[in-house]
Amino acid sequence: MKVLVFAEQRNGEFRKAAVEALCEGRRLADGELIAVVIGKGAADLGGQLGAYGADKILAFDHDLLELYSTEGFTACLQKAAETVSPDAILMAATAMGRDLAPRLGARLDVPVLADVTKLSFTDGNIEAVRPVYAGKLNVTVRSKKSPGIATTRPKAFLPTEPDGSKTAEVVAMDAAVGDLKARVKQVQSEAEGMIELTEADFIVSGGRGMKSAENFKIIEDLAKVLGGAVGASRAAVDSDWRGHGDQVGQTGKVVAPTLYIAAGISGAIQHLAGMTSSKVIVAINKDADAPIFKIADYGIVGDAMEVLPVLTEAIKAVK
Amino acid sequence: MNILVCVKHVPDTETAVKIGSDGKSISTQDVNFILNPYDEYAVEEALKIKEDKGGEVTLITLGPEEAKKTLRTGLAMGADKAIHLPCDAPPDSLSIANALAEVIKDIEYDLIFCGKQAMDNDNAQVPIMLAEKLGLPNVSAITKLELEDGTAVAHREFEGGVEVVETSLPAVISAHKGLNEPRYASLKGIMMAKKKPIEDKPCDCGDAAIEIVDVTYPQQRAGGKIVGEGTEAVPELVKLLQEEAKVI
Incomplete structure (x- = not known):
């Protein structure tokens, strides 16, 4: 063949x-x-x-x-x-x-x-x-x-x-590439060093529990320490806290990183569908009954906004 | 400007889809079908252009009789009329594109919109294959559109940036999330939709170009463990990620 x-x-x-x-x-x-x-x-x-x-x-x-x-x-x-x-x-x-x-x-x-x-x-x-x-x-x-x-x-x-x-x-x-009806006029590149979600080995995603666009700074900090990308649930994207390009799940991207950290994400079926192939899943959520814990390898019950900064420092120390 | 919008009748994204008794399709029992979410962006964009430039918006779908419900959804949003191509089990993208092209070639239009992919089979192919079959340019998965005289400029995201694409018209353009905010149908719109025409046109999907061998459930993840509560659990989590999972 x-x-x-x-x-x-x-x-x-x-x-x-x-x-x-x-x-x-x-x-x-x-x-x-x-x-x-x-x-x-x-x-x-x-x-x-x-x-x-x-x-x-x-x-x-x-x-x-x-x-x-x-x-x-x-x-x-x-x-x-x-x-x-x-x-x-x-x-x-x-x-x-x-x-x-x-x-x-x-x-x-x-x-x-x-x-x-x-x-x-x-x-x-x-x-x-x-x-x-x-x-x-x-x-x-x-x-x-x-x-x-x-x-x-x-x-x-x-x-x-x-x-x-x-x-x-x-x-x-050589190919006949004559008359193109549609052509790229310009390419607007993202900032250097941005890691594409679908290619990332580490993803830290935030959901409704992050409460605001500003609070995603905490997510970005952890993603940076891991050398990974930032993701978001549909709830976070629909609240305009993140661009739709960051959305993980159905109507967003399907990802399969080595480590996926879901922070303040309850785990709607549409979100789970998009990240369930990740090798290891960590969930941090205030609600111990959140569906995300049913598929996560490791869970911490708690406020993501409090847990994440501590986790970032702890990972920084061992990296 | 006359615009055609290709739409699809798909299971609601909240559905926990189950495999059908033939082992090659999904069970439609107790499944709520909706207008494919990406197609909502396509319908919305067509309606915005109509409001700006005049013309007519025509929906077209290939699917079972029940797919007319989805056509009514788009008509309630504001589309003028619809075409239904009866097909109980739409086959692969190539066959669908061929069947659509066969009907569309006899229709007058200035632009064709589609959603970037149907949220059932996730193929994302019909718009592009349709463009090829109609001899038109395509711009797929766009997040921004500006129409100029006889041309369109669209933004298309790729891994690492955005391509700004200029295309001559007519073209087949597929919509991605971010293009617009689809409107909700008003009560008046829903009432009016009932009186709008849906025309049945015969279509031929021919022999499928893809054979479905089987459909299976992905491997289920075993539930993991709760490491602990609050910030106190962090050291243990880091230890597990290092020593047990070996990912950091």
Whole structure:
């Protein structure tokens, strides 16, 4: 089986989730593993992917491809798919991948298995497990058409250690990226050092119990000490204490960090669905009967506003 | 400006979904279905544009007969009319997009809105696949929109920032939370919705492109332990996180 993986990069840096997709591609492919790199300097960048097991890199470098565009990137991947005739196409289920994969699928008239957490080949077609209803259920799906496309959920697949002695052949490619109807005019980057929720190893989330936007400073302090990201429950987001980009759960993000600390969050079913795959869950809540304690590994019954600062200091001392 | 809004009839997010007797679908018994929450943002945005620029807002859904209830919800918010494409079990995104495109290609519109994803299967694919099938540009999961003459400028969040995307119109645009605050239907709106037209149009979803092998419950987490009360429990918690859980 031959697998094609789109290796997403921004500003010359491959996304962690893209490396995970590539490594899963290597496990899946008993034949050739081909990576597609799109953007400025793609050929130079692509070389390093050999270390993760890619046999060949198709590099699309074009001025119009410096910033993401659904149409431009779809044209490149269509060209790549026509060139190598893969049995499956993988990419990370990031904002870019989840926009690009459906467009490519519709172009090639094949379905996309979205945001999957497990992959295999069955009778020549890809089969995957994907969480649905924000994680309340898992569904196993199989593509009836080839090449099947799948987007891989960040952190669901483990990356392998890079092997610097392995190299890949880099092929410069050209695609007709002419007339783009939609294009990115500008990218507004967040502050340096912000950690994306879906990629964070540590998340500290606050809920209604935090009582105000200002009190999230206590959450930020702990997140900073852990080197993690700040999350929020829907109640906190709907109260305008945090931006909706921080919301964890159904209508927000589904996360799976190593450690999830829920502070002042009672644990509505929509919230639990979004964080139940975390490795270790800590809950701090005044109400000993709060549903969050039923799924938390460790709980402290108490006021998050009092407990968190003490916890921050204690963790700082042992880190 | 005439706007089409694609909507879906989905289980309420408060539902504890259960697997159906066939092992491949969910049980709909005692499940309350609602207008997909992301679609509420799409309907709201369409209504705001209509109020500003005039025109008509038409809802379209593919689903069972009961999905008309969801169409009525959108009509009560202020949409003018609706189209229902009967389909008892909507299949995969590709097949749905094909069926929608087949009907939409004969309708006149200036813009198509969708919610960024349906909160049942979480595919987030129909808007984008529909755009491709109609030969239109798409901008997915937007949190801000400004219409100019023949173009639209939208904000789209990604991991680490926001992309400002300019697109020609018509386009298929999918709405994310943050785009607006959906209005509640007024009593008058609910009364008026009953008289607004819902047209049934035949549709063909064809053969599904994805086979469902099975549906399972995720592994349940075993309940953990209460370490203690208040700040006094902190040292013990830190010790457990270090020595037992080994995460810090």
